[in-house]
């Protein structure tokens with residue numbers, strides 16, 4: 001028998017790719033999104049698929065979540081496992097500063113969705129957290145580990161940290177529910193996920209590609225980018241990590257998993273890589289603006305997920321950027 005997946009934020013970057021990977025395994029998906037940061041376009045091609053059910057619902061709307069619950073209750077008996085994946089969130093950099101919206105969706109919404117999963121007797125809940133919880137201590141020799149102590153920027157430094165603190169709280173809800181044996185599950189700390197279809201122009205990869213392509217070789221970066229380095233995870237790899245965890249019952253102990261690549265690149269070199277595949281030989285970078293509480297590096301140690309599942313990233317940054325350039329040219 002196949003599994004029934006309930007996915008919040010299913011039209012977002014992670015949600016829609018996850019749905020695609022699960023449909024290939026013949027699983028059933030009930031997904032919803034309120035289009036806060038996405039649109040129906042990302043799943044339009046799935047509309048004829050009887051294993052993909054979509055609702056325009058808001059995770060904070062009690063009536064809509066009640067309706068979702070009834071739909072899941074009616075279907076769950078026909079499937080081997082019922083699995084909840086929480087992808088809905090107020091995510092992107094500019095929204096990090098909107099504390100109330102971030103708290104309502106990312107914390108209260110996550111908790112209500114978890115409570116629903118528990119009430120319906122779901123087998124697994126996967127909580128999408130973030131590597132932003134490492135805040136200003138985002139790297140160390142060999143990468144930061146899940147067990148490392150967290151050192152956060154505080155409100156005096158930047159309201160941006162509200163996103164990370166909210167996500168951190170969800171990790172405790174997850175752990176508590178598993179410790180009480182109400183459900184199995186875990187939290188995932190993703191780092192800088194990108195996709196060739198990414199809609200959000202303020203994320204660094206689409207920003208660089210669009211700027212270079214539209215101005216024939218010019219891009220404006222924050223002053224932080226003179227020093228910053230990052231790793232970038234292709235969204236097919238972030239989603240295969242979710243599936244690998246779901247398929248590894250011993251890993252679903254309520255704890256946290258770093259999910260990232262170890263392929264670190266400076267933002268300046270990233271511009272060079274994007275320019276190379278756009279056929280631009282000498283990109284011009286201008287530095288302007290500064291973002292407070294932005295770590296210079298974000299390098300995660302991924303030994304934990306690699307040792308507990310068979311997951312490892314498959315798409316190199318080089319290949320991923322080539323895909324992004326091809327998508328941009330279409």
Ligand SMILES: NC(=O)c1ccc[n+]([C@@H]2O[C@H](COP(=O)([O-])OP(=O)(O)OC[C@H]3O[C@@H](n4cnc5c(N)ncnc54)[C@H](O)[C@@H]3O)[C@@H](O)[C@H]2O)c1
Pocket residue numbers: 008009010011012013014015032033034035036037038039057058059060086087088089090091092105109128129130131132189190191192193194
């Ligand atoms: N993209 C990254 O680099 C990254 C890094 C770390 C963690 N994450 C986490 O991974 C998860 C998925 O992120 P993503 O990259 O797919 O982002 P995304 O913005 O593409 O997807 C999130 C989706 O949630 C939806 N949403 C927002 N508020 C909602 C609400 N009230 N009700 C219903 N839907 C709502 C949005 O419309 C969007 O489609 C999030 O929890 C995010 O915090 C992402």
